[in-house]
Amino acid sequence: MDKQLITYIKDELHAGDAGLEITPQDDLLGSGLVESMGMMKIIGFIENQYGITVPPRDMTIENFLTVEAMVNYISSRQ
Amino acid sequence: MDFSWPEHHLAYRKEVEAFARQTLDPAVADRDERGIFSREAWEKCAEFGIQGLSIPKAYGGTFEDRDLLRATLAMEGFGYACTDNGLALGLNAHMWTVQLPIFEFGSEEQRKKYLPGMAAGRLIGAHALTEPDAGSDVFSMNTRAEKTEGGYLLEGEKHLITFGPIADVVMVLARTNPALGKWGISAFIVERGTEGLIQHPVQSKMGMRTVPIGKLSFQQCFIPEENRLGAEGAGFSIISHSLEYDRCFILASQLGSMERQLENTVDFVTRRRQFDQPIGKFQSVANRVADMKLRLETSRMLLYKAAWLKSQGKSAMMEAALLKLQLSESFLASSLDAIRNGGGIAYLTETGIERDLRDAIGGVLYAGTSDIQRNIIAKLLGI
Numbered sequence: 001m002d003k004q005l006i007t008y009i010k011d012e013l014h015a016g017d018a019g020l021e022i023t024p025q026d027d028l029l030g031s032g033l034v035e036s037m038g039m040m041k042i043i044g045f046i047e048n049q050y051g052i053t054v055p056p057r058d059m060t061i062e063n064f065l066t067v068e069a070m071v072n073y074i075s076s077r078q
Numbered sequence: 079m080d081f082s083w084p085e086h087h088l089a090y091r092k093e094v095e096a097f098a099r100q101t102l103d104p105a106v107a108d109r110d111e112r113g114i115f116s117r118e119a120w121e122k123c124a125e126f127g128i129q130g131l132s133i134p135k136a137y138g139g140t141f142e143d144r145d146l147l148r149a150t151l152a153m154e155g156f157g158y159a160c161t162d163n164g165l166a167l168g169l170n171a172h173m174w175t176v177q178l179p180i181f182e183f184g185s186e187e188q189r190k191k192y193l194p195g196m197a198a199g200r201l202i203g204a205h206a207l208t209e210p211d212a213g214s215d216v217f218s219m220n221t222r223a224e225k226t227e228g229g230y231l232l233e234g235e236k237h238l239i240t241f242g243p244i245a246d247v248v249m250v251l252a253r254t255n256p257a258l259g260k261w262g263i264s265a266f267i268v269e270r271g272t273e274g275l276i277q278h279p280v281q282s283k284m285g286m287r288t289v290p291i292g293k294l295s296f297q298q299c300f301i302p303e304e305n306r307l308g309a310e311g312a313g314f315s316i317i318s319h320s321l322e323y324d325r326c327f328i329l330a331s332q333l334g335s336m337e338r339q340l341e342n343t344v345d346f347v348t349r350r351r352q353f354d355q356p357i358g359k360f361q362s363v364a365n366r367v368a369d370m371k372l373r374l375e376t377s378r379m380l381l382y383k384a385a386w387l388k389s390q391g392k393s394a395m396m397e398a399a400l401l402k403l404q405l406s407e408s409f410l411a412s413s414l415d416a417i418r419n420g421g422g423i424a425y426l427t428e429t430g431i432e433r434d435l436r437d438a439i440g441g442v443l444y445a446g447t448s449d450i451q452r453n454i455i456a457k458l459l460g461i
Contacts, residue, residue, distance in 0.1 A: 057309075
């Protein structure tokens with residue numbers, strides 16, 4: 001799941017930048033790798049890909065700061 | 079695919095239209111001229127159940143369950159039958175950008191404390207986001223909320239706030255952790271009369287003159303911990319959520335206005351005769367009417383799709399941006415066409431046709447300008 005998310009972030013938010021390295025623990029928000037619009041796109045991807053609904057109150061830094069946090073959140077919702 | 083509406087939704091829209099046509103004060107031209115908001119009309123709307131459409135009955139809502147599609151159609155009917163576009167704007171702002179976030183993000187105590195009064199028309203809500211130096215770049219806000227014993231101290235200024243001068247409940251967004259940028263923003267509920275909250279006088283404006291807007295200042299304004307809406311840092315989510323709903327629903331009533339405008343235009347150009355024939359027989363006039371119809375129907379499709387997505391609990395960022403852009407620009411263009419078709423008569427204030435044009439201009443500015451909607455669309459396309 002973490003590889004799928006990283007691939008999505010690289011392909012969709014960074015135009016497939018081959019030189020971009022993202023680890024599951026990287027701070028996506030503080031580093032600027034994902035900005036507000038990108039976050040909304042990731043949430044749409046997660047909802048479609050993993051068949052869950054992300055309610056607005058779950059869109060917090062704790063759940064989306066890193067790919068690892070996203071994986072944990074998705075697992076808790078499945 | 080099925081484009082039809084359930085009968086009970088259509089029937090409710092008819093009820094809303096009848097209420098708006100029969101009950102609301104028709105003296106809108108006078109209120110517009112003097113820039114007066116009708117609290118009486120607001121209370122009548124609440125009594126009918128308009129404000130309660132965005133929340134379930136358990137918190138004072140009109141129906142057992144919140145039904146976004148029914149609410150969309152109802153507000154479209156409201157705009158069709160009520161010529162007070164400012165009242166419709168105020169209702170939608172109150173319902174979707176204050177009541178709804180309190181319902182979605184609020185604690186049970188907050189829901190019970192504020193929502194019944196808001197739905198009943200006793201309390202008016204304001205959404206305080208925009209600042210003098212943070213308009214389109216909304217996340218660059220300067221208003222701060224410093225943690226202190228038992229709560230927060232708010233310091234800053236908001237402007238262009240719908241209902242700011244008279245609101246009873248203000249939902250304000252402020253920075254709680256500047257180091258986290260847009261992820262360090264939180265939302266707070268501030269009640270009228272709170273020490274340090276200054277509600278400035280109503281500011282005069284070009285259109286939507288029947289709904290008050292103005293500035294709010296927060297000077298060492300203490301907000302107890304229990305008045306924070308959602309978790310600390312939930313501001314990003316609350317803003318994104320509110321803006322999406324705002325863009326989806328705030329213009330539903332303007333779609334109704336466009337329908338009314340088109341019907342009135344068709345009626346006029348078929349009755350008005352010049353050069354021995356109805357002016358609608360002239361191609362230049364007929365083409366403008368056809369364009370008005372096209373704008374109405376494309377806006378309608380986008381509105382219904384966005385409303386359907388939101389009713390399914392799905393994200394509608396692209397659809398909301400497309401809708402906001404298309405509907406607001408369409409209302410503006412069609413309002414100008416209505417004046418061109420109506421000629422000198424439409425230029426007179428007493429007809430109300432020129433008021434639609436003034437009211438329409440705000441739509442391409444508030445809740446994200448048309449330029450911003452285009453940026454969102456382009457960005458979501460990967461540009």
